[in-house]
Amino acid sequence: MRKIISIMMIMLVLVGAVYAGGSSDKSASSQSQSGKTVVNIWTNDRHDAEYLNEKIAEFNASNQDIEIKMTTVVEDYPNMLVMSYTSGNAPDLFYMNARGTGFDLKTFVDAGMLVPYPDSLLNDPDFEKVTDASKHIVEGINAINGVPYAIFSVLRSGTRMIYNMDLLEQAGITELPATLQELVDTAAAVTAAGNGNFYGIATCSSAQFERWLEGICNKSGIYHYDYKNGRFDFSGYAEPIKLAQKFFSDGSxxxxxxxxxVDAMRAQFANGTFAIWGNASQEAGVFTDQFPITEFEWAVGELPSMDGNAYGTVDSRPQKGLHMFSSCKNQDAAWEVVKYLNSEDFVKGYVEHGYALPLSEYMASVVDMSKIGRLADFASVSYEGLYPAVPSVSVAGDPYAVALWNVVVSGGDVDKVIADLNKSYNEALDRDVKIGKVKRLVIKDFNPLDPTAGTAEYLDK
Amino acid sequence: MKNNGRTIRRKKEDGGLAAVLMMSPAVLMLIITSIYPFFWLFRYILYDYNGFTAYFTGLYNIKRMFTDTVFWASVGHTFEYAILKLVITLPLSLLIAVVISKNIPGSSLFRGIFFLPTVISASVYSLIFTFIYAVFRGPLNTMLQSIGLISAPIDWLGDPSWVMISIAIVAVWGGLGNYMVYFLSGLSSISSEIYESSMIDGANARQTFFRITLPMLSPMLKVILLLAITTSFKDYQSILVLTNGGPNNRSHVMFSYIYNLIFSSTSTPQIGYATVLSIMAALIIGAVTALYMVLARKLDDVV
Incomplete structure (x- = not known):
């Protein structure tokens, strides 16, 4: 009998040990040791961690009731968020930038995981002044059916082309390219002048199509979703893709x-081994701190387009949108934290550290632009904005950005790739609408130069 | 009845109950972490599942698998990769093990050097190899050009005709030391007396290797081969770092493709479809392993 009891006790201890790991952090939103209400925040940004930690420490020191705890989760962020929610360990708030990779707001909202922003906050004049919240509500990006689930406070610019002016001069080029054809020619001319020592243009191993070529297409009025008819349409890409193939066939x-x-290529650019690099405003910090350019002059130019004019919007990315999980137990405290992280003092410091551009007109007027260095070169231009989120469908085959870039590199049959994309994306859309996974987004009065102005309709067929 | 009672009692005395109880934590863990997830997979074969909601799609996932050219190409690449890796790694690691087991001066240093890659994470050394393979002034191209082996730099990871070879080189580098250690432990089990008597009989090095070392190593060799085959069919970590399946899906193996369907940064997770592919991949690897087992048994009969 004693043996059986001792065996049972061992079993109990073992089973306890197995379950102990999973249950230790059950109450994510709880009281801290000092009796304060803890608000947990997740972020996937590393570059601004120093500033955020400093400001959070300031808040924690001065606030008697609330303590902010921030955790950085870089890898596989959207999946980690889902897992944290389904396992009951979700943070109260999480940061997500507009069009964050792998994040689909509609899926989160449909699953009942998020709390919309309360009117008390949206109507707060200080909050509106800092964020221009009412002007930046974009369907599918931070709002569903017009109800906002995140408000952004700062902005990463749309893509720009960054030029090594010394190399351009060596190739006898005096003006920055305004059209894609000129960009192709400039890259070829620099490569010829380089004679194997330096080259025209470069890409890297991630987000290749999105890095600059997609922006060039978008500015030319070419987009992969036809909002007016609620269909995918890749036909417009044929001409720019065929032109872009020359970057590879010319050897430039x-x-x-x-x-x-990406960092290896940034280092090469800073080393003066190629002349043209496309990326957004984060490069201001990269080429002043991470890989400082001292040996040559560099310039920031607007994206070229097919004929030099802008017919469509280039995506700029509002940043630092705080989302609240519906599992948050102390919502009042959490909204208090949201307000603090969108306060004038906080955002002003954030911008002046050179992490991002101001989003609201008021903030642009109070920020000391002399402190932001080369970030000033990336200031917003008229044709930059956000497209409403395209239905997130399960496509058979490569995502369009991968398929289009692959054909740029391989020099293959562009028309066939585009026909395949039209087929696979529209089949996926039809199927996903039919099974109720997504709704067809139609904006009958869609204007590519003002994509958020139209009236969004979600259709079941 | 009486007999039965005695049997049961005797079993208890043998510690049967204690054994069951002692095994139960391990069995419980196995069920939770291995068997349950496997059956969990089957639930999503007929669904489009994005991590939140499962949408019933009938047999669509299965139909799609049969027409998915990228997947079937990735099956081909898996075989290409596995064969390239096995054909180079196994003979080479056996050779190194035989040489090192001779205890010539410095052999323990070389043993350490060859084993070193095994303790480095695959993603770390793959990242280092992306720099070694760099086209523009990359160390490998520069070296090959300076000794006159190539006239123009090779795009190791971007050229469809080179990429699998480049990946295989990394795989061989990473796996060599591991298999060398397996072979070394196999070699140490062969009694030195046998070698001594063969030496007295006048056997030369080649005869000793083929007539004594290899046959006596064969039970160990079979296990090593089995391990090598299953791991090389499941490798994908270094491919994700080196090329992520590119250029133009040329280096996608089954599991890198499946991984991208779930964790891709550019599209929504397609867990249902990835499940179907995982099961197909498991079947393919299972078939290869079974084929190997049959062949190994046949070989036993012959020998």
Missing amino acids: MFPGSNTQG
Whole structure:
């Protein structure tokens, strides 16, 4: 009998040990040791961690009732958020930038995971002044059916082309390219002048199509979703893709850059081994702190387009949108934290550290622009904005950005790739609408130069 | 009845109950972490599941698998990769193990050097290899050009005709030391007396290797081969870092493709479809392993 009891006790201890790991952090939103209400925040941004930690420490020191705890989760962020929610360990708030990779707001909202922003906050004049919240509510990006689930406070610019002016001069080029054809020619001219020592243009191993070529297409009025008819349409990409194939066939693409990491290529640019690099405003910090450019002059130019004019919007990315999980137990305290992280003092400091551009007109007027350095070169232009989120469908085959870039590199049959994309994306859309996974987004009065102005309709067929 | 009672009692005395109880935590863990997830997979075969909601799609996932050219190409690439890796790694690691087991001066240093990649994470050394493979002034191209082996730099990871070879080189580098250690432990089990008597009989090095070392290593060799085959069919970590399946899906193996369907940053997770592919991949690897087992048994009969 004693043996059986002792065996049972061992079993109990073992089973306890198995379950102990999972249950230790059950109450994510709870009281801290000091009796304060703890508000947990997740972020996937690393570059601004120093500033955020400093400001959070300031808040924690001065606030008697609330304590903010921030956790950085970089890898596989959207999946980690889902897992945290389904396992009951979700943070109260999480940061997500507009069009964050792998994040689909509608899926989160449909699953009942998010709390909409309360009117008390949206009507708060200080909050509106700092964020221009009412002007930046974009369907599918931070709002569903017009109800906002996140408000952004700062902005990463749309893509720009960054030029090594010394190399351009060596190739006898005096004006920055305004059209894609000119960009192709400039890259070829620099490569010829380089004679194997430097090249025209480069890419890297991630987000290749999105990095600058997609922006060039978008500015030319080409987009992959036809909002007026609620269909995918890749036909417009044929011409720019065929032109872009020349970067590779001419040999003006930096050799091997297609498989090198983004930082490796930034280092090459700073080293003066190629002349043209496309990316958004984060490069201001990269080329002043991470890989400082001292040996040559660099300039920031607007994206080229097919004929030099803007017929469509180029995506700029509002940043630092706080979302609240519906599992948050102390919502009042959490909204208090949201207000603090969108306060004038906080955002002003954030911008002046050079992390991002101001989003609201008021903030643009109070920020000391002399402190932001080369970030000023990336200031917003008239044709930058946000497109309403396209239905997130399960496509058979490569995502369009991958398929289009692959054909740019391989020099293959562009028309066939585009026909395949039209087929696979529209089949996926029809199927996903039919099974109730997504709704067809139609904006009958869609204007590519003001994409958020139209009236969004969600259709079941 | 009486007999039965005695049997049961005897079993208890043998510690049967204690054994069951002692095994139960391990069995419980196995069920939770291995068997349950496997059956969990089957639930989503007929669904489009994005991590939140499962939408019933009938047999669509299965139909799609049969027409998915990228997947079937990735099956081909898996075989290409596994064969390239096995054909180079196994003979080479056996050779190194035989040489090192001779205890010539410095052999323990070399043993350490060859084993070193095994303790480094695959993603770390793959990242280092992306720099070694760099086209523009990359160390490998520069070296090959300076000794006159190539006239123009090779795009190791971007050229469809080179990429699998480049990946295989990394795989061989990473796996060599591991298999060398397996072979070394196999070699140490062969009694030195056998070698001594063969030496007295006048056997040369080649005869000793083929007539003594290899046959006596064969039970160990079979296990090593089995391990090598299953791991090389399941490798994908270094491919994700080196090429992420590119260029133009040329280096996608089954599991890198499946991984991208779930964790891709550019599209929504397609867990249902990835499940179907995972089961197909498991079947393919299972078939290869079974085929190997049959062949190994046949070989036993012959030998």
